[in-house]
Ligand SMILES: *[C@@H]1O[C@H](CO)[C@@H](O)[C@H](O)[C@H]1NC(C)=O
Ligand SMILES: *[C@@H]1O[C@H](CO)[C@@H](O)[C@H](O)[C@H]1NC(C)=O
């Protein structure tokens with residue numbers, strides 16, 4: 386009986402180990418992870434989710450934090466900048482399963498067209514990527530059908546990640562938008 390339960394515990398640890406292996410935190414653990422880098426393999430992970438941006442009303446998640454003294458007189462509102470903490474969901478419906486948040490800022494960065502600099506973190510709080518993050522940087526011409534931006538890094542299971550995100554507007558009005566994101570991320574396991 387005792388022996389049996391010990392075998393069971395060993396099995397559980399063995400099975401659980403690969404899942405959590407790469408997200409042991411702390412300076413020593415990260416150092417160990419780097420030592421193993423030469424024998425680690427690369428893999429490509431596909432992520433798909435919807436990003437909900439709301440700039441007014443009771444469900445507001447994006448707030449203006451800055452503008453330049455020409456923002457209100459330029460057609461592109463140059464310099465106007467928002468900090469946001471936007472939900473990420475598996476379906477376009479805001480009530481669908483939440484997988485995390487998109488946290489960061491965007492600001493109007495072009496004199497010619499509506500084009501934002503995007504600087505944000507995808508912070509995952511659910512499922513197998515819970516606790517891991519991706520760092521996202523790019524230029525976003527918001528009225529183009531597809532916008533391609535960069536994944537420049539990651540933490541947790543996404544340590545040293547890089548990749549490409551494509552954004553497509555699913556819904557847009559004066560106060561909110563829902564953007565569909567497809568990510569292809571190269572990382573290690
Ligand atoms: C904006 O601010 C700069 C620096 O303070 C000033 O020189 C400029 O005249 C201002 N422009 C406008 C349109 O207010
Ligand atoms: C995500 O991880 C945190 C910290 O380990 C934990 O408290 C939380 O319950 C997890 N959430 C889900 C949905 O698994």
Ligand SMILES: *[C@@H]1O[C@H](CO)[C@@H](O)[C@H](O)[C@H]1NC(C)=O
Pocket residue numbers: 558559560561
């Ligand atoms: C924009 O759409 C959202 C979500 O459907 C809605 O709650 C909001 O009232 C709309 N805003 C405007 C200005 O139409």
